[in-house]
Amino acid sequence: MAIEVAPLPLPPSADPSKFAEFGREVKGINPGVLTPEQFKEIEELLYKHSVLLFPNVEVTPEQQYALTKAFDPTSESYGHGNNKTGETKKSILHPDLKTIPRVPQVQLIGNGVVYNHEGLAEAKLKHPSHTTFHKTRVSEEDEAKGVTRFYRWHIDAALYDLSPPKVTSLYGITVPKGNKQICRYDDGTGDELEVPLGTTAFVSGKTMFEILPSELKSLAVRSRVKYAPHPYVWMTPAHAKSTGLGIEDEGLEEPWDQLPSWQESKIKIFPLLWKNPVTGGLHFQVHPCGICELYVDPLPAGASREGALYPDGAHITDLATVRDVLYKMQRPAIAPSLVYPHDWHEKDLVLFHNRGVLHTVVGAFAPDQVRAFHQCNLAASDDPVGPSAEDMAKWA
Incomplete structure (x- = not known):
């Protein structure tokens, strides 16, 4: 079957003129078992369009690691170092990541408690929220109404010793559904953005x-x-x-x-x-x-x-x-009209050019809302040019 490519579905808030080249949905292909020729086509699509969505696909941790590594074949360790985040208790990343034991380059992220998952008997996951990191926070009353914020705009990178990964892959396994939220900027501009629950928001570095x-x-x-x-x-x-x-x-x-x-x-x-x-x-x-x-x-x-x-x-x-x-x-560049907030579904695989976009977690989940994703990025073999x-x- 030929590879089918279509623009990503944009929310009404987005300015279509700024997304003409940004983001593509890819169908008709299994990203876990690409031929060399198919991978070359996917690689070019990613660098041209920054974000690729493969909806409703089955991808094992081994396949996700292999796909991510194909963009930088001599890379080996997770972007922050294999198993390093769990050992560095003082790191702000420590609560957010759990390593898949047999594929240490793939991390389990999400919210709630996950049992018997890929060699992890019990994993307590914490979805990072602005409430623990921002100087100010949305009031509990507003939060109950679905008001939230961007957590932290970033590039996936250790930013010390290791080189920034070229590509990050995110795979949705358990995706809780709920009402949309309002992401408020709270910076005096009045800017706000309607977002799906637990979205990953992207902006183009270009x-x-x-x-x-x-x-x-x-x-x-x-x-x-x-x-x-x-x-x-x-x-x-x-x-x-x-x-x-x-x-x-x-x-x-x-x-x-x-x-x-x-x-x-x-x-x-x-x-x-x-x-x-x-x-x-x-x-x-x-x-x-x-x-x-x-x-x-x-x-x-x-x-x-x-x-x-x-x-x-x-x-x-x-x-x-x-x-x-x-x-x-x-x-x-983070104005509401320039943000792509991805609406996650189970078995979505998203690849993004980590050296071409910034992204952030958005929103918050209740403790009993279980969410499980696999994330993979690899410390690169060279620094950016x-x-x-x-x-x-x-x-x-």
Whole structure:
């Protein structure tokens, strides 16, 4: 049977003009048993469209790992290191992940208690919620009415030592149904978004760059961001903004000398813009919660200085300033019209280009609502590639 491809079903809130190339639904193929030729077609589709949905498919943990690994054949360990999240009790990720024993690159995530699952006799899962991470929270009265928030916009990546995965796969096994929720931004804009219960929300890093005004495009193409060592331990005591897009500047982060042992050589410094290996396009890919410093290159010779930001370059170490600069650049792209909130069904397999999108968990479940997903991403064999000399000449 030939591979069938169709646009993803967009919610009424989405601006169709911004999703012309984003997201495809793929039918007529079993992603767990692809031929080499079929995989090449899927690989190209993913890099062109960022998110692929395979509805109603049967995929074992072994098949999910093999499919994810095919995008980066020399990768081996889970994106945060095999079994590492369970051992790092201080990490903010610790409650969210349970490793499948026989395939340690695949994690069980969800909500509630799951019994006798893929070698796990009992797994107590916790769906991450804004109520435990944001500086402020939706009132219990509003929460009872279905009001919620984005949890944490992010890239799947350790951001220390290991390279960011190229692709993440998510497979829905048990998907509780319920009323839609209203995701409120609570940032003074009045923005809100109707979302399915327990959605995974995606935004395009390509769109995030393309909608910037020229002076911020110039800043983005010239900049690199430095991440804190062990960033998920570093950020654990801190609180997120109400939009889930970064950390409030309260000075609550774990002091670097209190973090697990770290080495300067393993700290990650990445360009703000990551180059798509198929399209050549630039995707704005910054995990706003883990950032600590910003490096800006000076304008190239001959470039116009009119209206330019940091025309002579800069090394910004003030954390509040770093966060403010990045927030101004990233916030426009999470506007309701630019968010794709996936409506999960059991046996949905979603592949997404982890170096081309940001995503977040949304919403909250009652303790007795059982939800089980398999997640797989692999620490990559290389770091992302930034803008080329031609990109610099075009945008700086």
